[in-house]
Amino acid sequence: MRLAFTLALREMRGGLSGFRVLILCLTLGVAAIAAVGTLRAAIEAGLSDQGAVILGGDAQVSFTYRRADAEELAWIEANATAVSEVLTFRSLAVVGEDQALTQVKAVDDAWPLLGQVKLDQGTLAEAFATKEGKPGAVMEKLLADRLGLVPGDSFKLGLQEFRLGALMLSEPDSATAGIGFAPKTVVQSAALGASGLLAPGSMYDSHYRMVTQAPLGPLKTEAEAKFGEKGLDWTDRRNAARGVERFVDRLGSFLILVGLAGLAVGGVGVASAVRAWMERRVATIATLKVLGAEGGLVAQVYLVQVLAVVALGTGLGLALGAGAMMAVFPLIIAELPFPVTVGLYPQPLIEAAFYGIVTGMLFALWPLAQALRQGAAALYRGAGRLWPGKGWILVQVVLLLALVGGAVWFSGNWMLTLGTLGGVAAVLAVLWGAGWGLARVARRVARSRLVDGRPGLRLALAAIGGPRSEAMSVVLSLGLGLSVLAVVGQIDANFRLAIARDLPTRAPSFFFIDIQPDQTAPFLARMEEDPAVTKVESAAMLRGTLTQINGRPAKEVAGDHWVVRGDRGISLADAMPEGTEVTAGQWWPEGYSGPGQVSFAADEAAEIGLKLGDALVLNILGRDIPVTVTSFRKVDFSNAGMGFVMVVDKAALAGAPYTSIATVYAEPEAEATLLRDTARTWPNVTAISVKEAIAKVVEALTAIATATVAAAGAVLVVGLVVLVGAVASGVPLRLREASVLKVLGATRGRILGSFALRAAIMGAAAGLVAVGAGAVGGWAVLSLVMELPFVFEPWSALGVVSGGVLVTLVAGLIFAAVPLRARPAGVLRTVEG
Amino acid sequence: MDVLELSGVRLTLDGNAGPVEILRGIDLSVKAGESLALIGPSGSGKSSLLMLMAGLEKATGGKVAALGQDLGAMDEDALARFRRGRMGVVFQSFHLIPTMTALENVAVPLEIAGVANAARLAAEELEAVGLGARKGHYPSQMSGGEQQRVALARASAGRPKLLLADEPTGNLDQANGAAIMDLLFGLRDRHGATLVMVTHAPELAERCDRVVRMADGRLA
Structure with missing residues (x-):
């Protein structure tokens, strides 16, 4: 092993020039996974550290449309050292003719059991105090601004008039409600008696926050056994913000899967980088064999190098990912609706390192094993590649299973993970077939009469179809990146299409809730009479x-x-x-x-x-x-x-x-009058503007779509790095080709034209496969996961194909500069010598 | 005693256009201490025959025995072990390891064989070929003649019983080529090794004890 290290170090003295693409691919892929994992861990830690505060107690029991009955209340009080009752419902805050939807939180004197409410002025007791016959309330600034209220002003909830006691800057238990659609108003429950908002059948929830020393597990079991059938819902500090956690989990899993797709794209780059590197080492491997080195020693020499480089790429990725999150945390903490505990977490870094090392080794070992299998003379001769030995294939299978198993384990969603990995494998297989088919067709056409008199085209086709063609690596590297983009493009386009197609024309203007039985008939009559x-x-x-x-x-x-x-x-x-x-x-x-x-x-x-x-x-x-x-x-x-x-x-x-x-x-123009009129006539009835709700949904969907496109963009960046690597590795070959062509009388324009043509053909092939993958992937995600209808969106597809052509063309032309500039004699002398 | 014994040796390689018969039944034996020149036109199979003798290629038919061992019965690793200290191979295009200095290139086979003082022995071999002052230089910093001298030092460092040289002067000018041949024969004399050499140059072939002519995959 020592000799292997010595020989490996001697080889690596020359620097890492052959490994730049490999290191970059691994660094970017690992960084993306590490960053997402760190964010997820920080949120999870935030939720767990502050679970009790977020919840407003150690445990909470909730009921829908009712308060706890005597038996339930007795059980709650018997098991807690302190209890606070919080009622939540939606209502309209009304100021004169103006009104806005608000999430009302009606609390008792004990609230908040844990944590502090931050107000812009005074204490909570002062804010809630009744002055001039109006009970006090606090409100989020957003809502107060919208209604033009300042502390001291009055507003109505239902039939009850309130005085705005103070503006609420933050409340400890804000995350329990998840991501709400309306800003909050907090009042004391006792003040709502005359509001008419808590009549029987009204849509409200009651929550009983408990401070307790009792073990939560058994307590939960007991509560659910006793009152579960009566609709009791249990939450405790261990999972205080379930909605948020689910959201974070799903988003995290999804982003990790996008990261995995990125690593798969990067993996193709790793494979082609290692292959190109191994090709430059083939003569050395052969020489070592000639000098008496066994396969084991040669394997060790190169494994040490591959491992060192994979470790370096992974390490850089971890540093970049965690570092980027540490830099970004201060900027995003204020924007997140849940607590975040900033820090470096080992688990997501271990996870990212696992992906980096396993993916790196998975893609790097195959070309190494192929070179090891060949005899020295065949290696010198540049004979075709053999399959790796059985042992190496077994190692690859184990690595692949480890990667899939790890992905399933870490993401916690085996269907989504296997679906994604299966999709990536299928796209790779199709791209491999496309690369192979493209080379075959190009070879055949290059030899046919179709290209007689078109030397530029013949040259391009011969280069695509000839030995050591770049077709496979270009189609694979660009195609996988474009496929991810195409899938996302189709999903995004369909999403927007669904929003545009379904909602504005068919959705109602308002939902009215809490219409009491005796109000139903006059309410409906008022609506039916209205011509608008x-x-x-x-x-x-x-x-x-x-x-x-x-x-x-x-x-x-x-x-x-x-x-x-x-x-x-x-x-x-x-x-x-x-x-x-x-x-x-x-x-x-x-x-x-x-x-x-x-x-x-x-x-x-x-x-x-x-x-x-x-x-x-x-x-x-x-x-x-x-x-x-x-x-x-x-x-x-x-x-x-x-x-x-x-x-x-x-x-x-x-x-x-x-x-x-x-x-x-x-009619849209009659909506405002309608709203004012109903609020005046039936103050307890809450109107929810569907347009506003839809605007919120569209905003949320757009944010998700933007995040998805950004994530896919990151995958495409990795794809570009891989593509550039693939194109760059072909430079020596093109250098020689251009020199020979110049000797034979070809102008630089003609050579450039041939280079451009081959780049365009390969880019188009990758783009076409990506469009197919986009259609199938988009259909699968929309139909099977989101249960939405799928319509093939041609513009996004066209964008992907032309993007593929353009990107390959640009990369090809940039790397054509050196071969075109080089003087033939110098190149040919080096090649022959 | 025969150092090399070939009987009915055939070699067929797969090419893009189908299988190509390179060697079509070679019977040849080389005695210990003998020097043999393989000559013939390009494509006659000389280099392939040398590769078979070195165990770098596997015969598809017949038997190749070197130093009393059947090379066809050994796998890649066994062949690699067998070459240690027994065979030295010199190529037309040198095949030095570009990432290693001259000294390291010469030391590698000794290190692989687990020889103690590999660096000192390698330095002595470099001195012997007149490159004592170029020990720390990389192949890219040396001329073709110097690179081939390093290759010679590397081939003889393990005191091999069998020296195989594939057109060792093919990439060199006349003066350098002559110097290399002097060194090659000098090394062979010093270690008492058997020498098999592929060459196109009649004057080099004449320096060998025996000349074997090849044509179209057969001994002529």
Whole structure:
């Protein structure tokens, strides 16, 4: 081994010039993964360090549409040293004619149990104090600015008038609600009595924050066993911000997969860099063999070098990735809606190092093993490549399995990971086939009469189809990068298309929620009388949980289907609502009052495996309601209209406090008047502007799309590095070719034309494969993962093909400068000597 | 005693246009201490025959035995081990390792064979070929003649019983070529080695004990 080190060091004395592309590819790929991992770890650490503060207690139990009943409250108080009740709901903050949607948080005197509320002035008690008969409230600055309020001004929530006591700069438990769509107003619950906002059936949630010394695991089990069926939802400091965590997890996994795609692209660069490097070492390997070196020693000499370079690339990548995040943290912390604990975390760095080393070795070992297999004379002769020996193939298989296993393990989503890696492998296979086919076709055409009298074209085709052609490495390196871009391009275009196509034309202007039963008729009458209102739909609704299917727990039958994941909106109806399309079974007769029946959304029923006649149990406000599935309906959830998975016959829910929800489609110019009018007439009814909500969704989707395009851009940068490496490695060959052509009388223009032509042909081939990969990949992601319709988007595809041609052309022409400038005699003398 | 014994040796290589028969049944033996020149037109198979004798290529038919060992029965590693200290090979295009100095190039076979004082012995060999002052120079810093002298020093450093030279003066001018031949024969005499040399030059061939002519893959 010592001799191997000595020989390796002697070889490496000359510098790392042959390894620049390899190091750059690994550095960029590893840096991307390390940066994303570090961010994820920092957020996870932030959430875990401050779990109790974010949650506002060690544990929290929540109920939908109701407060805890006496039994539940007794259990909560018995198990906590301190308790605070927080109610949350959406409402409109009204100032004169002006109004804005707000997320109201109604708290008790104990709030906040942990952490501090930061106000622009005074204490919380002072802010909440009642002055001139108006109870105090605090509000986020964004909302106050929008309504033109300053502390001391008045505003209304429902029927109750409040005084703005102070502006809220931050609250400790902000992240529990996830990423909200409306700015917050905090009031004391006691002050809401006259507001009319907490009437029976109103859409609000109650949360009981507990400070407790008891072990959380057993406590959770006990709470869920006792009250789970009544709709209790448990959270504790161990996973305080579930929504945020899920978001971070998914985004992190997705970005790691993009990073993996980047590493795969970089891997192609690693492979071609190692191959080019090995080709320059072939004579040395042969000579070592002639001098008596066994295969093992030669392998060690080159493994030491490859390992050293892979380690260097990985190390640089870790430093760059972690360093970049440390530099960026101060800039993004303020923008993130959740706490971040800045620091260097070993886990993501280990993860990134694992990917770097395994990918680097996976792609580097094959060409090394091929060279080792050849005899010395064959190596000197430049004979064709052999397959590596069995042992080496086994090592490759082990590395590949380690990479796939590691990716699955680290990302925690085996389907997405295997799908991505499978897609990358398939694209590589297709690109390999395209490279091979292109060379064959070029060789055949170059020898045909088609190119008679076109020496430039013949030269280009002969170079693509000839021995030591760059076609394969260019098509592979550029093609994989372009494929990632093409997939993202198709997804992005389809996303935007879906937003543009579906929402503005079909979505309603407003959702009105919390319409009390006695307000429904006058409300609907007011809407129907208004000529500016084109359509109004309403449905009675309450929230409930599907707890059992045919006597078994619903989650056991339906797994993780979204319908059984917590409480859902359930509508109740007597006669079949207008526009209902029953696909199977029968709607109950009007005035029906027998055993409970439910009409289920057809697609969701099929996904869960429900049949007509199945017995379900719904838990509504703590009460179990048995119902039988008697019909299936077609429901479209995509157009922001009214859609309920379950509609229950009205008699089954008699006595349950429900409210109505209405969707109103109106002329855009009449929307403001409509809003003002309804807010004045029915202050407890909250209007949600669909346009604003959609604008928020579009904003969020655009941000996601931008992040995706940026990530794909990073992959493309790696692809470009690889491409430049591939083109650069062909310079000596082109140098010689250009010199010979000049000897034979070719002008520089003609030589340049030939170089440009071959670059364009190879770029177009890579681009065309990428378009195919984009179409298939885009379809797979949209149809299988996002369940959106897929339409092939030609402009994005055209962009990818022309980008491929252009990039290869530019790279080819830049690297053509040296061969064109060189004097033939000098080149040929070196080659011959 | 025969140092080299070839019987019915055939060599067929796969080319792009199909298999190419390089050697078509060679029977040849070389005695210990003998010097043999292989001559013939380009493409007659001389260099390929030399590669077979060195165990750098595998015969596709017949038997090649060197120093009493059947080379066809050995794998790549066994052949590499076999060459250590037994064979020295000199090529027309030198095949020095470009990343190593002259001294290191000469020392490599000794280091691979695990010889102690490899550097000192290598320095002595370089002195013997007149390059004592160029020990720290890289191949790219030396002339063709100097590179070939380094290659000669490297081939003889392990005191081989068999020296194989493939057109050792083919890339050199007349004066350098003559100097190299003097060194080659001097080394061979000093170590009492058997010498097999491929050459196009009749005057070099005449310095050998025996001349064998090849044509079209056969001994003429």
